[in-house]
Amino acid sequence: MAQPSIRRPAPVAPWQDPAAQPFLRIQNVTKTYGKVYACDDVSLDIYQGELFALLGGSGSGKSTLLRILAGLVKPDRGTVMIDGVDISNLPPYERPVNMMFQSYALFPHMTVEQNIAFGLKQDRLSAAEVRDRVAQMLELVRMPDLGKRKPDQLSGGQRQRVALARALAKQPKLLLLDEPLGALDRKLREHTQFELVNIQERVGTTFVMVTHDQEEAMTMASRLAVMNFGRIEQVSTPAGMYEYPASRFVAEFIGATNIFEGRIASQDEGEGTVRVYCDALGSEILARHADPIPVGTPVAVSVRPEKIDVHETRPEADNVAMGRVAEIAYLGDVSIYQVKTPAGAVIRVQETHIVRSSEPHYDWDDTLYLSWEAGSAVVLPT
Template sequence: MMSNPLRRPTPVAPWQDPAAQPFLRIQNVTKTYGKVYACDDVSLDIYQGELFALLGGSGSGKSTLLRILAGLVKPDRGSILIDGVDISALPPYERPVNMMFQSYALFPHMTVEQNIAFGLKQDRLPAAEVRERVAHMLELVKMPDLGKRKPDQLSGGQRQRVALARSLAKQPKLLLLDEPLGALDRKLREHTQFELMNIQERVGTTFVLVTHDQEEAMTMASRLAVMNAGMIEQVSTPAGLYEYPATRFVAEFIGSTNLIEGRIASQNEEAGTVQVYCDVLDAEIQARHADPLPVGTPVTISVRPEKIDVHEAPPQADNVAVGQVVEIAYLGDVSIYQVKTASGAVLRVQETHVERSSEPHYDWDDTLYLSWSAASAVVLAG
């Protein structure tokens, strides 16, 4: 069979290429405050040109790790390499790194141009080069006519872009962003996410973004590290984290899911499936799982609400549950139903509105049959 010469080869992501060398390498970084581990033996590889996100809740260690990369916090142990060079002992001003803070930290008495030029003048660059770089940065962030304004004459989104331009003006090898969109309202934040992605792609600088907003991280990042209690739970692409969570914490933290505890009842290695008996459903759930698990092993089944189909009559499916609607939330594009089974389990179901309607499709106390495939059930340890 001849190959199609017009078909483009699928690009291989650097983290999938065994020959690719990490641009940023974090090795066994640990930081404690008293008896609390802010970072607990964290190791992470990030590649050139990535927009990488550190995602986690308050106290997860993501901001501490970012400040360690910037040189603002000294780790108890561990090393940091950028482009093969160990920068662990370097002070912040000697690192090829810049940081953009959530507050933007613009100088109120300076114009936009002066704010962007500040770091360049500190580095004693020639005046002509400073002017050229400032003009280039203003074009990059689409503010060429606003250079003479002061920060208080700008909108929140414009101040955010000035802070980004100032951070990029020094041409750092690595740009760190600490909750950069946290001060913006929802609509502006959504718009600015795509602006940031476009700018990052144009300049090619490696970005490391810290955020607690999973939607922001999933939208912007090429890959994410989910942090919890100072440790990394999982590193993957947005789709990888959502569809194939490695731990119960990741399954709960990324998106919404139904978690059903049970134990292995049987396994069909040839079909790559397991049967999991779940007390709360008083039934067995069939799930795809290739790795061998002994009978009796406690596991948790994760099923996303949108993976569950709703029926008014018993369907033919891998997994079926029946219950009554006890809660309804109408969100415009979707309706959320809480369905309680006879055994007391409550399953969250999401129905997408593909046709115009002013009301949810089902009502309180309606009896619904819920079904999902074995492939939609993720088996998690414990």
């Protein structure tokens, strides 16, 4: 299940302000390898101070796009602008960009201080400037007393913070993060998500992060883009992406959902609703949908498992389905039920445990009634 975002809401979101100018503008960027499009006419605007996530599965194009921003890959066409300056043809070392790799790439023979200072010395800063900048970075990542240690004397989370300090030490306008928490175990990763967001908010640097972990992206990002086969499927806030997916792919990729295929049976434009006949349910689904759709149009309806209520007797509701419990998964905080209807549809239901118990509430083969509101059903193109 997708986690709620831990970003602190800004008074006015810049992407909602018509007068706001993008800090990073990607326009019509295309990159092919043979006949395969790694990036297919990608355009994207990212604003100053955002922690923006590029999310997608393997081969979706997210890492290629990140490497194009870094200057490590040259696009076949398209432009990249940072703070109003076209950097498309600049080599990596001339871009106001730094990159933090998944492996962290720390020098094992150097101390923490020396790792952080490495890029600063290459830029020929004075010894005093390097010393002050390193001290600032160690304070920023809360490691002021660990500067003399070497990477093999640090935990995974500490190495991650050293890599971040080294990347931020050169004060880049844009910081790129390639699977920044991928090398950490689950518990440490969840803790480090909060630390990374807090550091980003303190320094105010624009971050662009690549990840395949939807929970990580949903938790950390101010906005995210879901990529698929080199194209951007949708750009939105975490809540907007989860609650209002623009395509079936996004609905299924972000969190768990039930997809019911059907066709438009009727529409009430005054009420802002449609009825979708679903063969697998053997009935119609009532859904909120304001845009006109011709009767007979094939569509898919997405309903999240947590939006479905479970009853032992038939309720009065917008949508009701009946079935038997086919599978049960007890996950501690929630139980997952797979309920099979007489017409053959399998509906995933999630029940939160609000009372202490060692067993799921329902058992295999129990007959259950499932209900959900029209507003919980999202109509999607097929």
